Amino acid sequence: xxxxxxxxxxxxxxxxxxxxxxxxxxxxxxxxxxxxxxxxxxxxxxxxxxxxxxxxxxxxxxxxxxxxxxxxxxxxxxxxxxxxxxxxxxxxxxxxxxxxxxxxxxxxxxxxxxxxxxxxxxxxxxxxxxxxxxxxxxxxxxxxxxxxxxxxxxxxxxxxxxxxxxxxxxxxxxxxxxxxxxxxxxxxxxxxxxxxxxxxxxxxxxxxxxxxxxxxxxxxxxxxxxxxxxxxxxxxxxxxxx
Amino acid sequence: xxxxxxxxxxxxxxxxxxxxxxxxxxxxxxxxxxxxxxxxxxxxxxxxxxxxxxxxxxxxxxxxxxxxxxxxxxxxxxxxxxxxxxxxxxxxxxxxxxxxxxxxxxxxxxxxxxxxxxxxxxxxxxxxxxxxxxxxxxxxxxxxxxxxxxxxxxxxxxxxxxxxxxxxxxxxxxxxxxxxxxxxxxxxxxxxxxxxxxxxxxxxxxxxxxxxxxxxxxxxxxxxxxxxxxxxxxxxxxxxxxxxxxxxxxxxxxxxxxxxxxxxxxxxxxxxxxxxxxxxxxxxxxxxxxxxxxxxxxxxxxxxxxxxxxxxxxxxxxxxxxxxxxxxxxxxxxxxxxxxxxxxxxxxxxxxxxxxxxxxxxxxxxxxxxxxxxxxxx
Numbered sequence: 001x002x003x004x005x006x007x008x009x010x011x012x013x014x015x016x017x018x019x020x021x022x023x024x025x026x027x028x029x030x031x032x033x034x035x036x037x038x039x040x041x042x043x044x045x046x047x048x049x050x051x052x053x054x055x056x057x058x059x060x061x062x063x064x065x066x067x068x069x070x071x072x073x074x075x076x077x078x079x080x081x082x083x084x085x086x087x088x089x090x091x092x093x094x095x096x097x098x099x100x101x102x103x104x105x106x107x108x109x110x111x112x113x114x115x116x117x118x119x120x121x122x123x124x125x126x127x128x129x130x131x132x133x134x135x136x137x138x139x140x141x142x143x144x145x146x147x148x149x150x151x152x153x154x155x156x157x158x159x160x161x162x163x164x165x166x167x168x169x170x171x172x173x174x175x176x177x178x179x180x181x182x183x184x185x186x187x188x189x190x191x192x193x194x195x196x197x198x199x200x201x202x203x204x205x206x207x208x209x210x211x212x213x214x215x216x217x218x219x220x221x222x223x224x225x226x227x228x229x230x231x232x233x234x235x236x237x238x239x240x241x242x
Numbered sequence: 243x244x245x246x247x248x249x250x251x252x253x254x255x256x257x258x259x260x261x262x263x264x265x266x267x268x269x270x271x272x273x274x275x276x277x278x279x280x281x282x283x284x285x286x287x288x289x290x291x292x293x294x295x296x297x298x299x300x301x302x303x304x305x306x307x308x309x310x311x312x313x314x315x316x317x318x319x320x321x322x323x324x325x326x327x328x329x330x331x332x333x334x335x336x337x338x339x340x341x342x343x344x345x346x347x348x349x350x351x352x353x354x355x356x357x358x359x360x361x362x363x364x365x366x367x368x369x370x371x372x373x374x375x376x377x378x379x380x381x382x383x384x385x386x387x388x389x390x391x392x393x394x395x396x397x398x399x400x401x402x403x404x405x406x407x408x409x410x411x412x413x414x415x416x417x418x419x420x421x422x423x424x425x426x427x428x429x430x431x432x433x434x435x436x437x438x439x440x441x442x443x444x445x446x447x448x449x450x451x452x453x454x455x456x457x458x459x460x461x462x463x464x465x466x467x468x469x470x471x472x473x474x475x476x477x478x479x480x481x482x483x484x485x486x487x488x489x490x491x492x493x494x495x496x497x498x499x500x501x502x503x504x505x506x507x508x509x510x511x512x513x514x515x516x517x518x519x520x521x522x523x524x525x526x527x528x529x530x531x532x533x534x535x536x537x538x539x540x541x542x543x544x545x546x547x548x549x550x551x552x553x554x555x556x557x558x559x560x561x562x563x564x565x566x567x568x569x570x571x572x573x574x575x576x577x578x579x580x581x582x583x584x585x586x587x588x589x590x591x592x593x594x595x596x597x598x599x600x601x602x603x604x605x606x607x608x609x610x611x612x613x614x615x616x617x618x619x620x
Contacts, residue, residue, distance in 0.1 A: 047615075050614075050615040053519075055518075055519055055613060055614045055615040056613045056614075056615045057613070089523070089524065089611075090523055090524075090525075093518070093521055093522065093523040093524075093526075094521070094523070096519070096520075096521045096614075097520070097521020097522075098521070100521075102519060102520060104519075108516045108519070110513055110516060111263070111509075112260075112262075112263030112264070113256075113259050113260065113263060114259075117256065117259060120252075121256070121517065121520060122520040122521050122522075123252075124249070124252040124253055124256060124522075124526070125249060125252075125253070125521065125522050125523060125526040126245075126249070127244075127245030127246060127248045127249035127252075128245075128248060129248055130248060130251055130252050130255065133252065169520065173521065
């Protein structure tokens with residue numbers, strides 16, 4: 001479970017251009033469920049995702065991870081509850097790598113290297129055997145039907161293919177939480193529906209899925225368990241879908 | 243341990259494919275880097291090899307050379323000094339030497355005329371260095387004209403051309419019999435150009451030199467070590483031309499490393515942000531940049547050093563030989579014996595590979611210490 005307590009995130013605090021992207025947000029994300037953060041551009045969805053995903057620290061408030069699936073803590077010890085807000089960067093990177101899998105709006109694949117290498121990237125710092133990482137990456141590419149492009153450079157992929165590669169990369173370290181930021185923003189209707197099918201399979205595998213989107217294909221999908229509506233950095237309403 | 247090795251292996255693997263992504267940029271970096279290392283290494287190898295040659299020649303040189311000075315001008319030494327100097331405690335042997343410089347107006351070259359001990363050329367014959375043979379275009383059996391003190395040319399038949407192996411020492415040498423040399427330069431009997439003194443115990447050389455100076459106030463004893471020091475200052479890094487070349491090379495390297503240290507493209511920053519967002523720690527990013535820098539600098543170092551070695555020892559430093567040797571009408575022509583000082587090589591390594599690698603890491607460290615979302619947004 002991911003619990004946010006009175007979380008606020010301000011950029012350039014104390015300066016003239018101070019900007020508060022997330023204001024006093026309290027939220028609980030249930031494990032194994034699909035939660036969508038819905039709202040217009042500038043509503044604070046992406047910022048909230050980066051805070052939950054340990055990519056940035058809140059200016060105030062607490063974020064607590066609890067239950068199973070928290071991995072990446074030094075020493076490999078089993079953690080039942082962890083407040084990530086005050087952890088040093090080294091620990092955050094470990095949790096980010098092992099607990100979360102990210103799918104970015106612009107996919108954020110590294111240009112110039114092969115599809116296979118892009119998928120393998122998050123696993124490099126783990127010290128896992130190179131051959132094993134390669135085997136798992138190849139397997140994921142097969143699952144997402146992009147294995148034929150394994151040795152091609154990512155620059156040559158179509159939007160849909162690039163996204164499936166980004167999904168494969170998000171899964172390489174077997175995370176328990178999948179975080180996706182506007183994943184359908186650059187996809188047509190068919191590809192967007194295809195993406196939601198893939199997301200449905202994550203749920204069946206017991207993964208927690210968190211998506212920021214204002215695309216109706218995502219927000220109105222029957223696979224979504226909870227929709228959290230945001231505007232101006234605040235939560236307007238949060239509720240389970242029928 | 244295994245995880246440590248695997249982590250390095252994976253990150254090194256990625257560093258290499260990462261370098262290949264920016265082929266144009268990295269190849270030009272490598273070329274410039276190799277060129278700078280080549281230049282510095284070639285200068286270091288060349289000066290070291292020359293110094294070694296000079297030291298080898300000096301091994302056969304006398305421990306002390308005694309000259310006579312008249313109001314600061316070198317004059318002939320009375321041979322009568324020999325017995326008195328030989329009587330000084332610690333002196334092994336004293337040998338008068340007869341030699342002088344000769345300017346040949348036809349070729350514009352200076353030769354060293356000498357009457358050697360041992361196997362003397364007979365009267366009317368001469369042994370010549372290969373530099374002299376080349377400049378005058380003479381071979382064994384030809385006649386060599388030398389103007390005597392009265393301006394009348396005297397012909398000497400070339401008995402032999404001195405061997406190639408001793409060219410650095412003998413290139414400009416013309417060996418004559420004692421009588422011929424005295425006649426040419428009008429050296430009176432009972433006088434020599436200087437005296438070669440052998441001292442058995444090297445620790446006593448300075449003391450013996452001081453005693454000679456005290457006993458003969460008009461004499462100027464020159465120690466072997468002083469000649470070596472002069473060679474050093476000519477050939478060493480302090481030698482004018484080499485300082486300039488080395489300075490230019492080091493300065494280019496500083497600019498090059500500085501450019502690298504301050505330049506991190508927006509694309510590279512974005513990539514660091516992506517790597518951090520997918521779970522790379524700052525340390526992982528720095529390791530990646532370390533391997534990138536090390537791969538380029540090690541490859542450039544090895545190529546630069548090998549090219550410099552080939553250039554200096556196989557092609558006799560033909561690229562900058564004229565500049566480093568200075569001006570002369572007759573150059574010695576010889577091949578340097580391959581000899582590399584490991585200490586200098588280590589210094590070169592630490593002066594080139596280490597600063598470049600550090601210069602690669604610093605801007606990445608700056609980019610990698612910010613939150614991944616900030617790095618990605620920038």
